[in-house]
Amino acid sequence: MPTLTAPTTTEPFLAHLGRVPAGPAWLTEIRQRGLARYRQLGLPTIRDEEWRYTRIDAIARGSFEPAPAKPASIAGGAKALDPHDLGLTGPRLVFVNGRFSPELSRIGQLPKGVAVGGLGAAIAVNHSIVREHLGQYLDISHDAFGALNLAFLEDGGFVHVPADVKLDQPVHLLYVSTPGSKAGVCHPHNLVVIEAGAKATVVEDYLSLGEDTNFSNAVTELVVGDEADVEHYLIERESERSLNVSTLRIQQGKSSKFASHSVLMGGQLVRNNVHPVLAGQGAWSLLNGLYLVTGQAHVDNHMRVEHVAAHCDSRQFYRGILSDQASSIFSGRIKVHRGAQKTDAKQNSSNLLLSDDAQANTKPQLEIYADDVKCTHGATVGQLDPEGMFYLQSRGIDAVTARGLLIRAFAGESLDRMGHEALRAELEKRFLERLPLGDA
Amino acid sequence: MSLLEIRNLHAKVEGREILRGLDLTINPGEVHSIMGPNGSGKSTLAGVLTGREAYEVTDGQILFQGQDIGDLSPDERAVAGIFLAFQYPVEIPGVSTTQFLKAAVNAHRKARGQKDIDAVEFLKLVRDKMKMLQMKDDLLKRAVNEGFSGGEKKRHEIFQMALLEPKLAVLDETDSGLDIDALRIVSEGVNALRDGKRSFLVITHYQRLLNYIVPDFVHVLVNGRIVKSGPKDLALELEAKGYGWLEQEIGEPIASA
Numbered sequence: 001m002p003t004l005t006a007p008t009t010t011e012p013f014l015a016h017l018g019r020v021p022a023g024p025a026w027l028t029e030i031r032q033r034g035l036a037r038y039r040q041l042g043l044p045t046i047r048d049e050e051w052r053y054t055r056i057d058a059i060a061r062g063s064f065e066p067a068p069a070k071p072a073s074i075a076g077g078a079k080a081l082d083p084h085d086l087g088l089t090g091p092r093l094v095f096v097n098g099r100f101s102p103e104l105s106r107i108g109q110l111p112k113g114v115a116v117g118g119l120g121a122a123i124a125v126n127h128s129i130v131r132e133h134l135g136q137y138l139d140i141s142h143d144a145f146g147a148l149n150l151a152f153l154e155d156g157g158f159v160h161v162p163a164d165v166k167l168d169q170p171v172h173l174l175y176v177s178t179p180g181s182k183a184g185v186c187h188p189h190n191l192v193v194i195e196a197g198a199k200a201t202v203v204e205d206y207l208s209l210g211e212d213t214n215f216s217n218a219v220t221e222l223v224v225g226d227e228a229d230v231e232h233y234l235i236e237r238e239s240e241r242s243l244n245v246s247t248l249r250i251q252q253g254k255s256s257k258f259a260s261h262s263v264l265m266g267g268q269l270v271r272n273n274v275h276p277v278l279a280g281q282g283a284w285s286l287l288n289g290l291y292l293v294t295g296q297a298h299v300d301n302h303m304r305v306e307h308v309a310a311h312c313d314s315r316q317f318y319r320g321i322l323s324d325q326a327s328s329i330f331s332g333r334i335k336v337h338r339g340a341q342k343t344d345a346k347q348n349s350s351n352l353l354l355s356d357d358a359q360a361n362t363k364p365q366l367e368i369y370a371d372d373v374k375c376t377h378g379a380t381v382g383q384l385d386p387e388g389m390f391y392l393q394s395r396g397i398d399a400v401t402a403r404g405l406l407i408r409a410f411a412g413e414s415l416d417r418m419g420h421e422a423l424r425a426e427l428e429k430r431f432l433e434r435l436p437l438g439d440a
Numbered sequence: 441m442s443l444l445e446i447r448n449l450h451a452k453v454e455g456r457e458i459l460r461g462l463d464l465t466i467n468p469g470e471v472h473s474i475m476g477p478n479g480s481g482k483s484t485l486a487g488v489l490t491g492r493e494a495y496e497v498t499d500g501q502i503l504f505q506g507q508d509i510g511d512l513s514p515d516e517r518a519v520a521g522i523f524l525a526f527q528y529p530v531e532i533p534g535v536s537t538t539q540f541l542k543a544a545v546n547a548h549r550k551a552r553g554q555k556d557i558d559a560v561e562f563l564k565l566v567r568d569k570m571k572m573l574q575m576k577d578d579l580l581k582r583a584v585n586e587g588f589s590g591g592e593k594k595r596h597e598i599f600q601m602a603l604l605e606p607k608l609a610v611l612d613e614t615d616s617g618l619d620i621d622a623l624r625i626v627s628e629g630v631n632a633l634r635d636g637k638r639s640f641l642v643i644t645h646y647q648r649l650l651n652y653i654v655p656d657f658v659h660v661l662v663n664g665r666i667v668k669s670g671p672k673d674l675a676l677e678l679e680a681k682g683y684g685w686l687e688q689e690i691g692e693p694i695a696s697a
Contacts, residue, residue: 385530385532386493387530388530388532390492390493390514390530391526391529391530391532391584392532392540392543392544393491393513393514393515393518394490394491394514394515394518394523394524394526395515395518395540395543395544395547395600395604396515396518396519396544396547396548396551396604397515397543397544397547398513398515398547399513399515401543401547402515405532405535405539405540405543406532406534406535408534408535409532409533409534409535409583410534412534413534
């Protein structure tokens, strides 16, 4: 519940974020709506049910500086990004501290009618798709970060695929934060509209150059038209000081197919909101997640699956690997609206704890207002099987390799659900590289 | 030099003393069988030999090729040449049998200073050994022991033994849960590996297995010590008379699990 008097952090925090930008009237309306809501809500605390397991002190007490309006150049230019390349050869939009950088980006050849570019530029030309969809889906009624994102909305990725067009290559939205004297803050907003019968893959990717603290407060609004087929990847691979709050809001049409894959392997404090609304009959939604939390980092996966139409299926599968003093929360809320009969919703959260001090929490929440539905949830928390370890070692396999085999097997279940084979292989490699395997 | 020499071995499991002064010497090429009632310490001996963590050695020594292996980890003992065929092979979901076997073979090669096996050579090696144990190829694609029948699991153990070519193979109740056909296949696999140099320690509850794998020596383990040793005929005597008659001979009651 929103507090009646907003917490004392509300205005001081706002002061770090700079001025709400000016723009066309239709956009000013959206920004003011966000600002007003933020002022009502204030920053969340652990007294808010939706934030019970996640302290945001690192954000609330942080000292930030809004990113400059022009994208900073990065030392070494595009070459500096090469070591982080995921092998994707399609369109790549690069954002430096939240600002679109045409110099670092490549669009390439696109099928007729497809638009891929910076949202700022699309706003500047009053793009009709942007005006129709921007800010229309994100629910900020109880979401201070979403509200702030709207208030400071200026740039991000814009992807529009018209009806029946199949976009083969994934669109890569690469968000790079650069080292600076003060911690940067940005509010990227991506708008992805995939029309009826179209097909596309979008990769939203957060990367830090350097070890500085940065705060990304991102929102993606993703429209999946009737019978469209869309895959979205969220990759969090920022520095261990980074703060990242992102919200993916998906609006699904009739018989549409959508898959979200979250691969979280960086950051100090990561909140991953995924909120699909299955608004058309026969829609199918997969929320697949894999996260690795080390040191004292905290990852909060916050799912909110809304079944509005009948005959829809949703699947949530999240797997976490935690070491050191790391902690996580998976909260999976399924809301089945009245009339959403024949809903089939499943949820499973599994965690592997590699140390005694790591902590994984799971909170399923079912809210059901229809009577003919199937909803199940399950959760497991365990350690590496000592019997399995002994079996492997008894064959000569050293402890480090054995641990690697078992952890990889655990992660494999998530990785195997990812549709883009080359990207999956690349993500697997990078994920496994980060595993803390310890000494032999 | 003997291959294995166990001197006055005492070991605890969960604070309870299970092995209480066990002595055993195995020379290269010999097949020894350990028999004994439930709870006598048979599986503990297998665990202690292979370095299982839950087993605490409180006294005595295990020398393998003259070297005290007390401080070696399970993988170090394995590459030194000790192999355990598990009584209950462990299922490892998500790890393919191919991946597992390759890791095991390469670990042994690494210990010998050889580089990783190449894919073609590996496949040939695996196919040859599989044929010997009448195993199906599709097993390679499945997760380690997952969904294997009891017989498949035991054959898989002997197959791994054939692949890794240990100096000492410890068979922990390999006959349990096997029907007569599977028992025959497994025993033939073991016998094929008897080359006059490799040694075996066959732990069993029943004499039946020893009809197929004929030992050079039979030892009776009771209350954590070897109380009687003899030629293979001792197994028949135990089969006929049970273990009870030994109580008088050793002058103490036989503890059971």
